[in-house]
Amino acid sequence: MLTMQAAPVGLDINAKRQNSMKVLVTVKRVLDYNVKVRVKADRSDVDLANVKMALNPFCEIAVEEAVRLKEAGVATEVVVVSIGPKAVQEQIRTALALGADRGIHIETENSPESLSVAKLLAKVVADEQPGLVILGKQAIDSDNNQTGQMLAALTGLSQGTFASEVKIEGDEALVTREVDGGLQTLGLKLPAIVTTDLRLNEPRYASLPNIMKAKKKPLDVKTPADLGVELRAHTELLSVEPPAERKGGIKVGSVAELVEKLKNEAKVI
Amino acid sequence: MATLIIAEHDNSILKPATLNTVAAAAAIGGDAVLLVAGEGCQAVAGQAAQVAGVNKVLLADNAAYGHQLAENVAPLVAELAKSAGFEYVLAPATTTGKNLLPRVAALLDVGQLSDIVSVESADTFKRPIYAGNAIATVKSLDAIKVITVRGTAFDPVAAEGGSASIEAVTAVHDAGLSRFVGEEVAKSDRPELTAARVIISGGRGMGNGENFALLEKVADKLGAAVGASRAAVDAGFVPNDMQVGQTGKIVAPELYIAVGISGAIQHLAGMKDSKVIVAINKDEEAPIFQVADYGLVADLFDAVPELEASL
Ligand SMILES: Cc1cc2nc3c(=O)[nH]c(=O)nc-3n(C[C@H](O)[C@H](O)[C@H](O)COP(=O)(O)OP(=O)(O)OC[C@H]3O[C@@H](n4cnc5c(N)ncnc54)[C@H](O)[C@@H]3O)c2cc1C
Numbered sequence: 001m002l003t004m005q006a007a008p009v010g011l012d013i014n015a016k017r018q019n020s021m022k023v024l025v026t027v028k029r030v031l032d033y034n035v036k037v038r039v040k041a042d043r044s045d046v047d048l049a050n051v052k053m054a055l056n057p058f059c060e061i062a063v064e065e066a067v068r069l070k071e072a073g074v075a076t077e078v079v080v081v082s083i084g085p086k087a088v089q090e091q092i093r094t095a096l097a098l099g100a101d102r103g104i105h106i107e108t109e110n111s112p113e114s115l116s117v118a119k120l121l122a123k124v125v126a127d128e129q130p131g132l133v134i135l136g137k138q139a140i141d142s143d144n145n146q147t148g149q150m151l152a153a154l155t156g157l158s159q160g161t162f163a164s165e166v167k168i169e170g171d172e173a174l175v176t177r178e179v180d181g182g183l184q185t186l187g188l189k190l191p192a193i194v195t196t197d198l199r200l201n202e203p204r205y206a207s208l209p210n211i212m213k214a215k216k217k218p219l220d221v222k223t224p225a226d227l228g229v230e231l232r233a234h235t236e237l238l239s240v241e242p243p244a245e246r247k248g249g250i251k252v253g254s255v256a257e258l259v260e261k262l263k264n265e266a267k268v269i
Numbered sequence: 270m271a272t273l274i275i276a277e278h279d280n281s282i283l284k285p286a287t288l289n290t291v292a293a294a295a296a297i298g299g300d301a302v303l304l305v306a307g308e309g310c311q312a313v314a315g316q317a318a319q320v321a322g323v324n325k326v327l328l329a330d331n332a333a334y335g336h337q338l339a340e341n342v343a344p345l346v347a348e349l350a351k352s353a354g355f356e357y358v359l360a361p362a363t364t365t366g367k368n369l370l371p372r373v374a375a376l377l378d379v380g381q382l383s384d385i386v387s388v389e390s391a392d393t394f395k396r397p398i399y400a401g402n403a404i405a406t407v408k409s410l411d412a413i414k415v416i417t418v419r420g421t422a423f424d425p426v427a428a429e430g431g432s433a434s435i436e437a438v439t440a441v442h443d444a445g446l447s448r449f450v451g452e453e454v455a456k457s458d459r460p461e462l463t464a465a466r467v468i469i470s471g472g473r474g475m476g477n478g479e480n481f482a483l484l485e486k487v488a489d490k491l492g493a494a495v496g497a498s499r500a501a502v503d504a505g506f507v508p509n510d511m512q513v514g515q516t517g518k519i520v521a522p523e524l525y526i527a528v529g530i531s532g533a534i535q536h537l538a539g540m541k542d543s544k545v546i547v548a549i550n551k552d553e554e555a556p557i558f559q560v561a562d563y564g565l566v567a568d569l570f571d572a573v574p575e576l577e578a579s580l
């Protein structure tokens with residue numbers, strides 16, 4: 001495993017080289033967050049036919065963070081992984097256009113459950129030996145918020161979830177986390193697993209030349225069998241229904257009318 | 270059949286989210302055992318023993334568990350689940366529960382059901398997906414069911430009335446992988462967002478942080494908590510722990526007043542189960558009006574002071 005020296009980062013070229021490490025980022029292909037979600041008529045699932053798909057917003061932030069670490073001389077290489085059908089290569093290419101160096105596509109028929117994703121990623125971590133792995137805190141389709149924590153368990157590594165700041169200092173990652181009561185900072189032994197929250201950074205846009213360049217960057221395709229992982233189902237999706245509709249309310253004409261309604265009609269104040 | 274429930278606390282006080290999680294365990298049925306893992310947290314175990322419907326409290330009091338580091342607490346929970354034969358492991362879907370429980374699930378080689386909103390049967394649960402724009406009914410195929418519970422979907426059990434025994438757990442797991450460096454905890458005399466009966470939230474329309482004082486004055490009169498949209502947090506008006514929404518806090522108060530908030534689906538995901546919704550916005554086309562019981566099209570800088578004066 002790559003270990004980091006205790007010197008502060010970015011002092012001079014040699015210090016940078018000593019502190020260098022590989023960063024692994026994961027990206028999931030999901031329904032674009034601006035698209036209206038529709039449940040299929042037979043209630044078997046959400047309808048994904050002919051809708052715009054995109055990089056999960058939290059994964060975009062993960063890619064940006066990794067690229068910034070490389071630009072700061074802390075990371076040497078940014079490797080991006082996605083798991084799913086062939087179409088996920090589109091999101092890998094997007095990440096490559098944003099500055100990642102090479103891609104790994106693990107081809108599966110559907111997008112597997114979080115534990116299966118974590119098992120596949122654990123194998124990639126064993127092969128690639130990254131100093132840091134950055135995932136999104138949650139995929140906005142399943143809203144699971146599990147994969148990073150599961151990967152940390154399977155690899156026996158430290159975890160910094162819901163990160164709003166990541167600093168590499170010596171052999172530690174100092175991660176500031178968005179928690180219910182405010183902010184918490186942890187010191188994580190490297191290699192570490194980090195999951196991103198929204199305020200970690202503001203992702204850049206890919207420039208046209210970078211989109212062109214991304215097409216030539218290396219992209220490896222593997223199967224779960226290549227990695228020696230057998231996937232098992234842990235849940236069965238029985239049905240999906242639209243949420244209960246809220247009845248549209250009324251418009252009130254004045255503050256006085258609002259207060260009157262809240263007192264006498266809704267009886268909440 | 271028994272359920273192990275992870276108690277949420279700060280080493281001195283048992284957090285209300287625990288009571289909603291015990292309610293979910295009651296809906297499943299069987300024995301309910303509360304685990305209090307922390308440091309110097311005897312008082313919490315005492316409170317936990319009084320929670321209605323709790324059969325036993327396990328107290329793991331050790332420096333390794335003081336800050337709820339997942340690397341240390343997860344192996345403890347996984348070991349307890351296996352050795353004592355728990356069929357369910359539950360935690361509140363708070364940032365602490367979300368951080369810990371998937372690590373437990375992976376150690377047990379089982380999946381996790383996140384954020385359940387109902388118990389349909391012993392192995393089937395409902396949970397929101399796509400920011401609450403769809404509700405999935407999911408069956409767990411695992412022998413141990415690891416679940417986080419959305420507090421707003423389960424009415425809390427009574428904090429008192431129980432008389433569970435307290436048993437000490439001596440196992441110490443100190444992975445040495447992570448350390449607590451510090452925290453910035455927002456101090457406020459107002460009720461916690463997730464437990465408040467009334468919430469008044471401000472969005473980008475507030476213009477700046479100082480203007481949130483307008484909302485605080487209303488909150489003072491109503492005994493309300495103050496929340497915010499992501500845009501208001503991103504703009505630096507208020508701290509992150511005030512964010513309501515898909516990726517912030519999920520709330521369902523009796524009364525939610527949205528001020529200068531447009532009503533993006535990610536914000537609605539966090540508050541649309543509120544009993545009564547009021548929206549104050551100067552744009553009559555704002556999507557927030559589609560979910561509001563009472564909408565007032567007005568400039569907030571006129572309407573909010575007037576509201577405060579008339580309460
Ligand atoms: C992955 C992801 C997760 C997200 N999670 C969340 C989340 O958890 N919570 C969340 O809130 N958002 C979340 N968002 C962001 C969300 O999409 C919206 O951008 C955000 O909710 C907008 O906040 P807003 O309504 O305050 O701002 P805007 O959309 O800019 O609306 C401001 C409103 O204020 C009104 N206004 C302005 N001035 C006045 C005035 N003087 N008087 C009255 N009204 C006025 C305007 O008419 C407007 O409707 C998320 C986005 C993504 C991509």
Ligand SMILES: Nc1ncnc2c1ncn2[C@@H]1O[C@H](COP(=O)(O)O)[C@@H](O)[C@H]1O
Nearest residue numbers: 026027083135136138139144145146147
């Ligand atoms: N199929 C996948 N391929 C690549 N990364 C994934 C996949 N599923 C989940 N992830 C990563 O794990 C994060 C959390 O996902 P989840 O636990 O499913 O909410 C996502 O933001 C991704 O970074």
